[in-house]
Amino acid sequence: MLDKTLNPAAFEARLYEGWERSGAFAADPASKAAPFTIMIPPPNVTGSLHIGHALTMTIQDTLVRWRRMQGRDALWQPGTDHAGIATQMVVERLLATEGKPDRRAMGRDAFTDRVWQWKAESGGTITQQLRRLGASLDWPRERFTMDEGLSVAVREVFVTLHKQGLIYRDRRLVNWDPKLLTAISDLEVESREQKGSLWYLRYPVEDAPGAFITVATTRPETMLGDTAVAVHPEDPRFAALVGRRVIVPLVGRAIPVVADEYSDPEKGTGAVKITPAHDFNDFEVGRRHGVAMPTVLDPEARVTLDEIEGDLRTIEGLAEPDFVRRLAGQDRFAARKAIVARLEELGLLEKVEPHANQVPHGDRGGVPIEPRLTWQWYCDAGTLAKPCIEAVETGRMRFVPKQWENTFFAWMRDIQPWCVSRQLWWGHQIPAWYAPDGTIFVEKTEAEAQAAARAKFGGDVTLERDPDVLDTWFSSALWPFSTLGWPERTAEVARYYPGDVLVTGFDIIFFWVARMMMMGQHFMDGQVPFKDIYIHGLVRDEKGQKMSKSKGNVMDPLELIDAYGADALRFTICALTGPGRDVKLGRKRVEDHRSFITKIWNASRFLEMNGVAPDAGWDPALARAPLARWILDAANRAVAEATAALEAYRFDEYAAACYRFVWNSYCDWFIEFAKPVLNGPDGAEKDEVKGAAQHVLGTILRLLHPAIPFVTEELWDHFGYGPECSLIRVPWPQAVPVTEAEAAREELDWVVRLITEVRAVRSEVNVAPSVTTPLLVRDAAPESLARAGRWIDAIRRLGRVTEILPLAGDPPRGVAQVVVGEATVMLPLEGVIDIPAERARLAKARGVAEGEIRKVEAKLGNPDFVSRAKEEVVAENHERLASFQAEIARLDAALARIST
Numbered sequence: 001m002l003d004k005t006l007n008p009a010a011f012e013a014r015l016y017e018g019w020e021r022s023g024a025f026a027a028d029p030a031s032k033a034a035p036f037t038i039m040i041p042p043p044n045v046t047g048s049l050h051i052g053h054a055l056t057m058t059i060q061d062t063l064v065r066w067r068r069m070q071g072r073d074a075l076w077q078p079g080t081d082h083a084g085i086a087t088q089m090v091v092e093r094l095l096a097t098e099g100k101p102d103r104r105a106m107g108r109d110a111f112t113d114r115v116w117q118w119k120a121e122s123g124g125t126i127t128q129q130l131r132r133l134g135a136s137l138d139w140p141r142e143r144f145t146m147d148e149g150l151s152v153a154v155r156e157v158f159v160t161l162h163k164q165g166l167i168y169r170d171r172r173l174v175n176w177d178p179k180l181l182t183a184i185s186d187l188e189v190e191s192r193e194q195k196g197s198l199w200y201l202r203y204p205v206e207d208a209p210g211a212f213i214t215v216a217t218t219r220p221e222t223m224l225g226d227t228a229v230a231v232h233p234e235d236p237r238f239a240a241l242v243g244r245r246v247i248v249p250l251v252g253r254a255i256p257v258v259a260d261e262y263s264d265p266e267k268g269t270g271a272v273k274i275t276p277a278h279d280f281n282d283f284e285v286g287r288r289h290g291v292a293m294p295t296v297l298d299p300e301a302r303v304t305l306d307e308i309e310g311d312l313r314t315i316e317g318l319a320e321p322d323f324v325r326r327l328a329g330q331d332r333f334a335a336r337k338a339i340v341a342r343l344e345e346l347g348l349l350e351k352v353e354p355h356a357n358q359v360p361h362g363d364r365g366g367v368p369i370e371p372r373l374t375w376q377w378y379c380d381a382g383t384l385a386k387p388c389i390e391a392v393e394t395g396r397m398r399f400v401p402k403q404w405e406n407t408f409f410a411w412m413r414d415i416q417p418w419c420v421s422r423q424l425w426w427g428h429q430i431p432a433w434y435a436p437d438g439t440i441f442v443e444k445t446e447a448e449a450q451a452a453a454r455a456k457f458g459g460d461v462t463l464e465r466d467p468d469v470l471d472t473w474f475s476s477a478l479w480p481f482s483t484l485g486w487p488e489r490t491a492e493v494a495r496y497y498p499g500d501v502l503v504t505g506f507d508i509i510f511f512w513v514a515r516m517m518m519m520g521q522h523f524m525d526g527q528v529p530f531k532d533i534y535i536h537g538l539v540r541d542e543k544g545q546k547m548s549k550s551k552g553n554v555m556d557p558l559e560l561i562d563a564y565g566a567d568a569l570r571f572t573i574c575a576l577t578g579p580g581r582d583v584k585l586g587r588k589r590v591e592d593h594r595s596f597i598t599k600i601w602n603a604s605r606f607l608e609m610n611g612v613a614p615d616a617g618w619d620p621a622l623a624r625a626p627l628a629r630w631i632l633d634a635a636n637r638a639v640a641e642a643t644a645a646l647e648a649y650r651f652d653e654y655a656a657a658c659y660r661f662v663w664n665s666y667c668d669w670f671i672e673f674a675k676p677v678l679n680g681p682d683g684a685e686k687d688e689v690k691g692a693a694q695h696v697l698g699t700i701l702r703l704l705h706p707a708i709p710f711v712t713e714e715l716w717d718h719f720g721y722g723p724e725c726s727l728i729r730v731p732w733p734q735a736v737p738v739t740e741a742e743a744a745r746e747e748l749d750w751v752v753r754l755i756t757e758v759r760a761v762r763s764e765v766n767v768a769p770s771v772t773t774p775l776l777v778r779d780a781a782p783e784s785l786a787r788a789g790r791w792i793d794a795i796r797r798l799g800r801v802t803e804i805l806p807l808a809g810d811p812p813r814g815v816a817q818v819v820v821g822e823a824t825v826m827l828p829l830e831g832v833i834d835i836p837a838e839r840a841r842l843a844k845a846r847g848v849a850e851g852e853i854r855k856v857e858a859k860l861g862n863p864d865f866v867s868r869a870k871e872e873v874v875a876e877n878h879e880r881l882a883s884f885q886a887e888i889a890r891l892d893a894a895l896a897r898i899s900t
Contacts, residue, residue, distance in 0.1 A: 002608055002718060004805040011714045016131055021305075022289055024728045029491045036072035037499035038064055039480050039530070041512070042145060043177060044083035045119055046090050049129035051547065052505065053684060054557040055583060057135050058573045058652060058707075059536060060503045063704040064136055069732040073509035075496045078137035079481050080127065081147040083366055084427040084472045085180060085188070091115045091426075107424050108467075115426050115655035119144075121454035132558060134566050134709045136728065143483045145475040148426065153482035154428045154475050154727065155444045157523060162432075164321050166380040167420070167454035169440065173283045174419050176372035178301035182423035183376060185471060189369055189512045191358040198355035199340060202348045203246040205316060206254050213238070213246050213257065214350050216268030217525065218237055218357055220276075221336040224308060224324065228274035233259035235270050241668035242599045249348045250339065252319030253311040272524055277373040301332045301370050317346060377421040377468070378428060382519035385412045387557040390520065392814075397528045401648050404506060404535045410734045411510045418515075420471045422615040427469030434464050462662030477515035482528035499530040501649075502684055506535050534649050536577060542586030562589055562620040567708040568594035574707045575655035596659060597711050600700070603667045604715050607693055608679040614698065614721045618691040621737040625685050627677075629744035631670045634661060635696045636735040642731070651707075652728055658704055669752055673794050678802070699733045751791045752783065757818040758799040761827050764894035765816060765838050772800045773828055776815065778807040778822035816897040829898070839898055846891040850882050856881045 003010075009175040029034075030236050038060050052429075064076045081747035091114055092103055101110040124366040126627035143150060163769070175184040192446040199220050205211040215227055224246050238257065245254040255274075260620060262285050263272050276286030277770065278291040284489060286293055292705065305312075305328050312321035323342060327335045343349040360369045391397045392405055399405045421430060433441045433449040439456065441449040441463065453461050480499055498520070504513060513533060521530030535832075540546055540554040548554065560569045572593045577584045597716065620632050627838055640659035645653035670693070677689045698721050701712040767773070788795065788804050795801050805825065806840050811817070814830030829835060856877050859865050 001025045002601065002605040002715075004605070006598050006711070007564075007591060008567065008710060009562075009831075010134075012134075012566055012710045015710055015713050016134065019136065019728065020030050020131070020139060020724060020728065024726050025138050026140065027138050027413050027496070028073055028753070028796065029495050031073040033073040036064070036067040036074045037077070037496040037530075038075070038501055038503065039077045039499050040079060040829045041482065041502075041508075042079045042081040042143075042476060042479060043126050044086055045080040045123040045126075046086045047126045047143070049126055049133065049557055051555050051557050051585065053126070053130075053576070054133060054230060054569060055539050055573055056503055056505065056569045057130060057133055059534070059577060061133075061709075062570075062574060062651065062654075062706040063501065063503070063646070063729060064326070065709060066732065068136075068728055069702065069705065069730060071731065072494075075141075075492075076135075076137045077141060077496075078127070078130075078139055079143035079145070079479070079483060081146065081472060081476055082125065082427060083122045084422060084424050084469060085182065085184070087115060087119070088424055088426040089180070089364060091118050094118065103425065103802070108281070111127060111425055129558060132561055132566060134570065136709070137712050145472070145479075149485065150475060150478070150482045153430060154470065155431050157478060158431055158470070158474075159444050160523075161440055167442075168378055168380070170376060170378050170417070171373060171375050172378070172417070173277070173280055173371045173373055174376055174420070175360070175362075176299070176374070177362040177365040178299065178360065178368070178370055179367045180424075182367065183372075183374065183419055183421065185419075185473065185511065187508070188363050189360045190363045190516050192361050192607045193356055193360045195354065195356050195757065196359075198268070198353045200350040201249065201273070201343060201353070202350055203249065203273075206245040206247055208244075208875050213241060213271050214269045215271045215273045217273055217411050217475055218355060219275075219336070220339050220772075220886050221332050222275040222278045222296065223248060223273060223339065224303070224305075224327075225275045225277050225294045226251075226253070226255055227276060227286065227291040228255050228289060229257045229271055230263045230274050231257060231271050231806045232261060232263045232265050235265045236261070236263075238271060241325065241711050243260065247315065249309055249318055249343060249346065250320055251308065251316050251322055252313035252321070253308070256289070256291070258285070258574065258621050260285050260288065266352075268534070278371050280371050282729055283371070283373070288358045295373055297332055297370060297372070299372070301367075303327045303330050303332070303335045303570065305731055307673065313393070318348070341525065361752045376419045377432075377466075377470075378417040379420050379474075379520065380469040381415045381418040384522055385415045385514070385527065388412060388514060388517040391517065391528050397517065397530065398532055400532055400534045402870060403580060404509065404533075408509055412514060412881070415514075418471075420473055420474050421466075421468040423467075424469050425467075427794055428475055430466040430468050430470060432466040434466065435461050473511055473515055476512060477519045478523075480516055481524055486523070492784075497524060497529070498527050501532040501534055502530040503536065506540065509533075509535065513604045522638065534650075537582035537584050538873075539582070542584050544582070544584050544875050545870075553833055555585060558739070560587070563587075564590050564594040565597070566712065567597050567711050569702075570709075571597065571655060574651040575659070576652065578652040579650065592605065596663060597668055597708060599663060600704075601711065601715070603671055604697060604719070606671065607697060608719070610690075612690050612693045612697070613677075615691060618695060620695055621739065623688055623692060623739065625688045625692075626744045626747050627670065629695050629738050629741060630748035631666065631692050632668075632736060632738045633741040633745050635699045635733075636738065636741075637661075638665070639699065639703060639733045639735060646706070653709065658700075662700055666700065669748075672798060673748075676793060676797075695736075701727065702730055702733045729776055747787055747790075750787055751794065754788070754820045754825065755795060755799045758795075758801065758827060761816045761818060761894075761897055763831065764842075764890070765833055765898060766841075767800075767829070767832060769800065771831060772796075772802045773833055774801075774802050774806040775804045776811065776826040776828065777804060778811070778824045778826070781821075784823050814898075819895065837896055839895065842891050842895050842898075846888060846895070849891065851886045853881065853884045853888070856884065 018403040023868060076211040095102060105567060141155060158167060175189050177184050196218055198218055200214050200216050202212040207215060229246055233718050241257045242259045247254055262281060263543060274282045274285050276283045277295045277370045294559060312324055313319055314321055348851050362369050392408060431444060435453055441452045443449040443452060449463055453463055481493060481497050484496055486493050515531045516845050543554060546652050557569060566591050572590045589654050638657055640656050643658035645657060674689050677686050701716050713727045716722060722730055811826050814835050815826040815828050817824055817826050859877055
């Protein structure tokens with residue numbers, strides 16, 4: 001007998017271990033079934049399961065389990081990403097905690113050995129946590145972006161692209177982290193609003209005593225590297241200065257005034273200082289005008305004069321080389337204070353204004369990043385992007401929801417060269433070797449590089465390998481085919497590439513999705529890496545606010561699993577995941593869906609107690625009892641709705657279809673209608689109701705298994721539906737033939753509507769549950785009266801009705817009326833409730849709701865409130881307005897039902 005209380009912790013671990021041990025998650029390359037492939041977005045090896053993982057993994061697992069049940073040979077490829085910066089930081093912190101030498105003292109080889117040791121000891125945390133969630137990944141195929149096979153693929157791709165001219169070395173600006181001492185990607189940069197200042201600096205015009213051009217800047221320290229001042233070509237204030245030169249204060253360098261549309265006449269003074277080596281926009285302006293690009297901050301963001309020493313000259317009251325030399329080695333912010341103070345002393349600081357601006361910070365280093373001009377390796381993303389754009393335009397790849405195509409096109413049509421090198425030790429070291437004269441040899445191995453060098457120089461030369469490693473996104477861009485054994489043409493590559501669907505968040509469409517598209521089409525003979533790209537939103541709290549530790553609203557999926565079970569969290573995620581919207585998740589939502597799962601458990605226990613058990617020989621086509629035919633037909637419709645929803649990636653509609661059918665049709669109505677039969681004497685009707693009950697329970701377990709794998713498997717096994725087959729491998733339910741389904745649907749749906757309306761009226765006008773009343777029926781067709789007669793026992797019991805009486809004339813005073821089909825049904829209330837008092841109560845409640853509506857409408861009608869309030873606060877008020885409006889409609893209906 002099932003336990004009285006549902007306790008997921010009692011069976012979740014046992015079931016998962018059984019699945020994994022039996023190979024239930026395994027793909028079979030020798031299978032004749034059609035393949036279905038999903039590649040996991042590889043979580044960082046340093047990571048722990050967070051609520052975002054729970055969202056994307058639940059969606060993927062729901063799809064994979066569903067497709068397996070449809071008979072597909074499903075491969076859900078597992079693996080983790082080496083996460084260059086994150087992992088290196090973890091191990092460096094660990095060394096510091098242990099009091100060990102830092103990585104530079106250890107040396108590169110010893111340090112990377114230590115990282116591999118850490119990975120072996122602690123790098124599997126998240127894969128174990130994914131098991132807690134129920135993720136049915138093909139674990140024996142697990143890959144790591146730095147395992148030997150993937151490393152071979154990385155070298156193959158890098159060398160090939162270099163030989164094709166699509167990877168090259170160039171000196172360009174990058175996001176530079178002065179703490180981690182490496183270039184970082186845009187994804188690793190976060191903007192933080194800071195209160196700062198806008199300094200207005202005077203640059204004297206050359207050969208024009210007393211003439212100045214004033215520029216406004218938020219970064220006075222970079223003026224040491226200024227090589228131009230830009231003004232808008234149509235700004236009449238500066239027309240006479242274009243082509244002339246001004247003097248950089250303190251430095252003494254003469255720089256040109258250039259006309260460039262980058263300068264905005266409405267901002268600052270309309271003139272901007274151009275420091276090409278320390279600002280991305282300035283870099284482009286500098287390239288357009290061919291000015292010098294000296295670097296004045298070193299890798300640690302300290303002042304360096306190496307590239308401007310020759311520019312320093314003394315100009316009394318304006319340029320002071322000795323002062324500038326004293327800045328060498330100072331931190332950028334200390335230098336800023338010194339420069340501003342000295343300019344003020346010299347009368348070259350016109351004014352200072354408070355200024356709030358967005359300052360880019362490294363998300364891991366935590367310090368402001370510096371645009372820095374360095375030599376790096378680049379990939380020609382523009383060339384690789386063209387086939388990807390074409391594939392989406394022609395529908396060979398499609399975004400779901402379609403709206404994300406616009407974001408994709410905007411990025412891809414304006415794509416810049418991709419900086420693929422990082423100044424780290426942990427990662428794929430770039431396969432490039434340098435000869436003493438600077439010649440670069442890019443080969444897969446050092447031996448091949450040596451051979452190329454000998455061929456060029458006619459003998460042995462000493463080669464030095466490039467110390468940089470590749471951007472983590474480079475190796476993960478190869479994930480859809482490198483994990484299958486490429487560059488070898490394995491059976492897995494032939495069978496499981498391209499994938500069917502990729503599930504991921506919108507924030508990495510450019511960084512990961514687009515790059516997989518580029519590499520996949522370029523190296524896999526033009527084949528796209530996946531056909532569908534399902535983009536989900538973010539997980540927010542129940543008020544729509546972004547989760548953050550500072551707000552205290554972060555939800556831990558493991559804690560939710562401990563409290564409510566994995567199935568409750570998974571089903572909640574499905575129920576809240578709709579196209580193009582974020583997921584508003586709160587504990588109450590998970591608790592509510594735990595109640596749904598408990599309802600299934602309790603219903604199953606009730607059926608077991610009443611002798612309902614699987615019967616493989618029972619034929620639903622032979623069912624004759626209207627109740628049996630009705631629930632079988634309802635199950636058919638639920639299967640069709642759920643299947644269509646999953647086909648369309650409408651996880652919310654899938655969950656809703658299951659919820660409505662299980663809670664309403666099966667538990668609230670079928671089981672309630674069936675209770676007298678199950679408790680009654682044995683016979684054909686009882687056998688038929690029990691047969692329908694067990695058949696539909698089996699359908700429910702299969703229907704819900706993709707989203708609720710643990711409880712459904714536990715019930716499936718307990719009842720003995722498939723003693724030799726896990727529910728994972730059981731076929732997805734199909735419609736069964738139902739005799740005279742429409743007639744059964746019309747009859748039972750009419751009875752359900754009747755009881756529902758009676759209950760609603762009793763609830764609205766506060767009829768006590770202990771009070772029973774007759775029902776008066778007018779204008780009813782003979783068939784409706786016959787239905788009422790056939791189901792009078794259920795109507796009495798579930799509607800708290802004493803009898804049903806036809807009414808020919810006018811209704812008596814004090815009745816509440818509802819319409820069911822063609823019939824008007826009346827509930828006599830005279831003597832049951834105080835009708836005038838009830839009308840007064842309803843009217844008062846309506847007045848309260850109207851007052852609340854006026855308050856909310858006043859807020860939403862206030863432009864200041866709408867513009868200044870947080871987005872989630874405005875949304876909450878819209879929800880409150882809709883709720884009060886619905887309450888008004890309910891109260892109006894209740895007032896209308898109470899006749900005078």
